Amino acid sequence: MEMEERFEDGMLDVGDGHTIYWRSQGNAQAPAIVILHGGPGGAMNPQWAGLLDAQQWRIVLFDQRGCGKSTPFGELRNNGLADLVGDIEALREHLGIGQWAVFGGSWGTTLALAYAAAHPSRCLGFLLRGIYLARGEDTDWFLWDVRRVYPDVHASFLDAIEQAAGRRPACAREVLEFSGVPLSRFDAASTALARAWRDYESTLSRVNHDTQAEESDARTEEESSRAAIAMALLERHYMADELPPPALLPAVPRFAHLPCQIVHGRFDMVCPVDQAKALADAWPRANLLIVDAAGHWTFDPGVAAAVREAGKRLRTEMGSAQPAA
Incomplete structure (x- = not known):
């Protein structure tokens, strides 16, 4: 060809x-x-x-x-x-x-x-x-049940939501409920929560956490924050409002x-x-x-x-x- x-x-x-x-x-x-x-x-x-x-x-x-x-x-x-x-x-x-x-x-x-x-x-x-x-159980795993394997990482994720929302989630539904308003503000607190969401998912994604293995990222700090906001805001929106399909x-x-x-x-x-x-x-x-x-x-x-x-x-x-x- x-x-x-x-x-x-x-x-x-x-x-x-x-x-x-x-x-x-x-x-x-x-x-x-x-x-x-x-x-x-x-x-x-x-x-x-x-x-x-x-x-x-x-x-x-x-x-x-x-x-x-x-x-x-x-x-x-x-x-x-x-x-x-x-x-x-x-x-x-x-x-x-x-x-x-x-x-x-x-x-x-x-x-x-x-x-x-x-x-x-x-x-x-x-x-x-x-x-x-x-499915509901697939989303629940990511937001809540994975704490059985990553209790420390999950606790830090809940800490970030509590800091932004003033309330600590006690279940997957509350993760979505409490994070909605903070993520939609597009302010410093929103960015901090979005970064915590992004870091939570990134940590769960890797078996080997050697920083030498990280993919190259030439984004500026502003671009990185913008990407984190889009990820957290839209993931939360789909999980709360659009799923399960x-x-x-x-x-x-x-x-x-x-x-x-x-x-x-x-x-x-x-x-x-x-x-x-x-x-x-x-x-x-x-x-x-x-x-x-x-x-x-x-x-x-x-x-x-x-x-x-x-x-x-x-x-x-x-x-x-x-x-x-």
């Missing part, structure tokens, strides 16, 4: 007052794959594209509503799962792509499954890392004929691995690889290596699929 390298980016008006930022790169003649970032509110990470062979894919990334370069920043109105599914479809149409593969991580896997259920004919296959089925596992038969590669860290403390096993069990064409001694972090060496290989396998399974205009 002769490679025509292309890099494009732009802003797409998706309605409801929202505009999303997108970028496309890689081989313009190859099948497209859209990358769905985590969070919600995590924004795109161009390093994800580096896990894919740019000669074999046309790689599309975008910032979901309310985060990254999408506008308005931090907007919660008209920002729900159905809205994001609609944005994926609007972006596909805008770029003139007939069908594409879907690569999602964490919350991005939730969104990938919801998109597949709504638009199975537009999908070629799936690469999913760190499955989050967004319609059950995702019963929808699998709509797209079970398509190939799927699943990568999940065995010691994932954000999204326990039973979620990946449940999805694989429901999907005959899914291949599940559990990475030992790895957690939720995309760039854990074991997880990153597994994702690279899974991307190659997916491309092989798709065979000679070509981009349809």
Whole structure:
């Protein structure tokens, strides 16, 4: 396949007052794959594209509503799962792509499954890392039950909420209830709580906490704070107001004929691995690889290596699929 390298980016008006930022790169003649970032509110990470062979894919990334370069920043109105599914479809149409593969991580896997259920004919296959089925028990684990493994980290998280809200949560529901107003103020206290939320999730994501292994971060202090606010604000919004979604596992038969590669860290403390096993069990064409001694972090060496290989396998399974205009 002769490679025509292309890099494009732009802003797409998706309605409801929202505009999303997108970028496309890689081989313009190859099948497209859209990358769905985590969070919600995590924004795109161009390093994800580096896990894919740019000669074999046309790689599309975008910032979901309310985060990254999408506008308005931090907007919660008209920002729900159905809205994001609609944005994926609007972006596909805008770029003139007939069908594409879907690569999602964490919350991005939730969104990938919801998109597949709504638009199975537009999908070629799936690469999913760190499955989050967004059931009540999955959210409760992240907000509360994980304290059985990380009691000290969870206590510090509750300390930050108590400092910002004046009340200490006694259950997962109260974590969401008490943090809502402080996070929406966009002031110094909001930033402090958002950073605590971000640090809590980051700690749970890694098995190896060696600072030498941290991914490079060239953001300014302001950019880092802005990213933390988007993550905490939108995660809290979705967990409190949008989840759980319609059950995702019963929808699998709509797209079970398509190939799927699943990568999940065995010691994932954000999204326990039973979620990946449940999805694989429901999907005959899914291949599940559990990475030992790895957690939720995309760039854990074991997880990153597994994702690279899974991307190659997916491309092989798709065979000679070509981009349809």
